[in-house]
Amino acid sequence: NAGVMQNPRHLVRRRGQEARLRCSPMKGHSHVYWYRQLPEEGLKFMVYLQKENIIDESGMPKERFSAEFPKEGPSILRIQQVVRGDSAAYFCASSGLGNQPQHFGDGTRLSIL
Amino acid sequence: DQQVKQNSPSLSVQEGRISILNCDYTNSMFDYFLWYKKYPAEGPTFLISISSIKDKNEDGRFTVFLNKSAKHLSLHIVPSQPGDSAVYFCAAILNNAGNMLTFGGGTRLMVKP
Numbered sequence: 607n608a609g610v611m612q613n614p615r616h617l618v619r620r621r622g623q624e625a626r627l628r629c630s631p632m633k634g635h636s637h638v639y640w641y642r643q644l645p646e647e648g649l650k651f652m653v654y655l656q657k658e659n660i661i662d663e664s665g666m667p668k669e670r671f672s673a674e675f676p677k678e679g680p681s682i683l684r685i686q687q688v689v690r691g692d693s694a695a696y697f698c699a700s701s702g703l704g705n706q707p708q709h710f711g712d713g714t715r716l717s718i719l
Numbered sequence: 720d721q722q723v724k725q726n727s728p729s730l731s732v733q734e735g736r737i738s739i740l741n742c743d744y745t746n747s748m749f750d751y752f753l754w755y756k757k758y759p760a761e762g763p764t765f766l767i768s769i770s771s772i773k774d775k776n777e778d779g780r781f782t783v784f785l786n787k788s789a790k791h792l793s794l795h796i797v798p799s800q801p802g803d804s805a806v807y808f809c810a811a812i813l814n815n816a817g818n819m820l821t822f823g824g825g826t827r828l829m830v831k832p
Contacts, residue, residue: 649808654817710763
């Protein structure tokens with residue numbers, strides 16, 4: 607499967623724990639995007655990364671959230687000290703150069719107990 | 720402030736008929752528009768896109784129309800099939816602002832056999 611791979615598909619955390627969400631882009635894609643979807647809402651942009659660089663993090667909450675896309679390995683979205691309001695589906699997308707459409711993974715559903 | 724709006728949360732259509740999904744936007748700096756289809760527990764799948772320099776783009780059963788003066792776009796599916804039943808999101812990209820997608824809230828399409 608050469609598509610965008612996200613893991614885990616489901617993640618359960620207790621309040622105060624850390625959540626790590628991983629995303630491997632499509633082969634040949636160097637642009638990675640993270641989006642969050644709250645129940646009954648559309649997807650909201652969080653952060654746009656290229657290898658080793660954060661290009662746009664205007665949609666990221668200022669505290670507790672961070673993202674990286676290292677030279678080797680998947681992109682990681684990290685949420686520290688999770689709260690109930692972090693419960694959502696987190697989608698990763700990747701694209702090639704220019705205006706090529708973004709292709710999405712199947713998401714990680716994060717549930718906070 | 721929701722810059723991309725899909726005012727119909729749901730739409731029900733008979734198989735074989737035309738489905739018309741609508742989307743309005745407020746930011747005149749959007750210059751590229753996309754439609755995604757989403758099944759439950761899966762990520763959005765790219766369907767069709769249109770650049771702001773065009774007013775129509777067609778791909779098989781799917782046609783997207785763009786009316787820049789009205790800041791309105793629509794997706795036509797004809798003939799509709801039961802497998803088209805899904806949530807449809809329109810999304811827009813800002814001119815020269817990277818590739819981050821601004822999504823509408825989605826319209827749930829149900830195609831009845």
